[in-house]
Amino acid sequence: MALNAKTLIERYGQNISIKKSSDSDLILTKAFVQPLRCDWQSELYGDYVDENKVEQFLYIGLAEHQINICPTTTVIIVENQNYVVKKAENVFFSGQAIYERAVLEKA
Secondary structure: OHHHHHHHHHHHOEEEEEEOOOOOOOEEEEEEEEEOOOOOOOHHHOOOOOOOOOOEEEEEEOHHHOOOOOOOOOEEEEOOEEEEEEEEEEEEEOOEEEEEEEEEEEO
């Protein structure tokens, strides 16, 4: 299962950079980053962003980068847009972390 998730992310994910702190090295990797919205919300009708709320994004990336360890200092960079991590966690299957998911907001 972990191999399949890793293969999908590495093959089809977006090119991203991860900066865990101001003095850490930049990590170049792949992940999926997309707007986070409920099933009933549709981008076609523009009702997926509440006017008073900040738009949030779903991050799905490789478990090996462990952004959940220091989420308050981690910045995810996608196509020259910086995102801050609001919360992050590993997703486990049979006791093994198969991928990491997080909620992001534009910096």
